[in-house]
Amino acid sequence: MRTSGLVVFALCATVLMLQGCATGGNAGTAQKAPAARYNLAGYPPPFRDGFNAGCDAAKRKAAEAEDKARYTSDSQYRAGWKDGQSVCKPK
Secondary structure (H helix, E strand, O other): OHHHHHHHHHHHHHHHHHHOOOOOOOOOOOOOOOOOOOOOOOOOHHHHHHHHHHHHHHHHOOOOOOOHHHHHHOHHHHHHHHHHHHHHOOO
């Protein structure tokens, strides 16, 4: 009897694991994944904001920051913007 209990447990565990692999109801409608962002963990929020703004500007081929007031007043934002512009600039 002990062996049959293990078999039942193994079958239940297998079914539960396979259920996690099942697709949802929208299997035929593939959606485009969002653009990958850079891992900026450990950087202060103003730097991250500036990096993302600079990267977006580089992709639009814009030479200036949209938030000029923040760019001139916040050195961390400005440093992030310059880094983002440099990293994301089309080659």
